[in-house]
Amino acid sequence: MTRRSSRLHSRSENALIQKGKITKQSSRKKAQPLSKRPNEKLVLEGVASPCILIETPEKACDEPSYVNLAPRNDRIQPSPLPLLSWGSPEDVWEKMVIKDQRYIHSKNFIQQNPRIEPRMRSILLDWLLEVSEVYTLHRQTFYLAQDYFDRFMLTQDNINKERLQLIGITCLFIASKMEEIYPPKLAEMAFVTDGACLEHQILQMELIVLKALNWNLCPETAVSWLKLYIQMSSISDNSQLLEPQFPQEIYIRVTQLLDLCVLSVNSLNFQYRVLAAAVLCHFIQFEMVEKVSGLSWDVIEPCVDWMAPFVETLAHFGSVALKDLVKVKPEDRHNIQTHSDYMAMLDEVRHREVESQFLTPPNSTEKTSAH
Incomplete structure (x- = not known):
């Protein structure tokens, strides 16, 4: 057998081996995605009423700009930012104002969730303030959590009051990972709830909140x-x-x-x-x-x-x-x-x-x- 034929023979054997591997892998059962239908409910263990898991829409190539996504058509005033050598004050100011218009928050979630009273929101945010001080979190972290909570509640209907603490601590958990260099660990977040929220429940709620907010986390x-x-x-x-x-x-x-x-x-x-x-x-x-x-x-x-x-x-x-x-x-x-x-x-x-x-x-x- 010549060298060329031996090389061809060895290549064919390798191809058969790789083909056998591929065939063997393809026979395995594929992992099913978490949710494929919009508004499909994800049931948390130990929780009575589930939140709605909203499917994240696929991004198109011609994704609209911030201006098209803005809910209001307010005329943007000239930039009050000083002249800076490291950037355009007009561009920076326009993006900030449009972002403030894009991230919608409203107290209408009270009507959408009749079981939730305004004082319940005040008590929850006051508790998040206390947790933020315990873990020496920055002010921006708390205000991110407040924004996540209010915008998430605007996407939900008929949430029970027993769910508020889980939603609140999850929003703070997400915000701390966005803002803090050393965010508190998942076990620490579950610990401050005194057993009311378990670690796996926070992780499941984290996915629900992120998909409901469409991953818009930088207001x-x-x-x-x-x-x-x-x-x-x-x-x-x-x-x-x-x-x-x-x-x-x-x-x-x-x-x-x-x-x-x-x-x-x-x-x-x-x-x-x-x-x-x-x-x-x-x-x-x-x-x-x-x-x-x-x-x-x-x-x-x-x-x-x-x-x-x-x-x-x-x-x-x-x-x-x-x-x-x-x-x-x-x-x-x-x-x-x-x-x-x-x-x-x-x-x-x-x-x-x-x-x-x-x-x-x-x-x-x-x-x-x-x-």
Whole structure:
């Protein structure tokens, strides 16, 4: 046998071996996908009412841009960002505003889920604030979890109140993996629920939340808008970097007002950038807020008026001091999410709102003349 024929013979033997492997593998049963039909329900173990697992749509080649996906057609104001040598301020500002319009949040999920009351959402978010402080998570992490929760609930119907803690801790678990360098482990997330949520339940709920949100996990949160506004209001004329140039104590007071407002379901009536601008209006002059936010007074005024009882309540309770956190650098302490007695403050806000309704005189058209 020649060398060539021997090589051909060996190749044919290898081909037969590979063919046998392929035939053997093809005889195995293929793994079935988790869900192939839209709105198919995935039952979690130990949970009564399942959430809806929404099938992720396939991305087409001609995927629409952010502009086409925006729910509103608001005219974008000129960019208030300073001239930067490392990027176009117009492009950055346009993408931020369009993203704020694209990620829809609304309190209508209360009507879609009759078993859920607004106070239940406040209690859940207050607990997530406490968990964030325990694990020294950043403020952006909590606000991402809040956004995930509100947008997820908008995709669901008839959720039982027993599911809220599982949904909430899952949203915080996802947010921590998006934002934190060293996120808490799955066992730690399950531990803080005191046995109410098991590890495998959090993993299953994670998939449900991600598919319901269509994997859109990068919103411009209220705290990111607020931080940008504060940086722009304190930036020097010669600087080309948005570096923090404000006292940490002031930032803590401003973010405390934002934390309290976010606990109220009525905060979902406003866009995040409007909510952040209204918070800043209570600490600096409106002319500066208008300059750094690009928003007019007509847009911010309804949110400022709604926020008045929250400001009065914080003044009554007093400001919170900057906490010394272990393993946190002093220059990063203000970025760590902290917890206060927000539920007591929220009760005081409701009391002030009721009082203001009784003290407000009726309109002239509603007054009846005595005969």
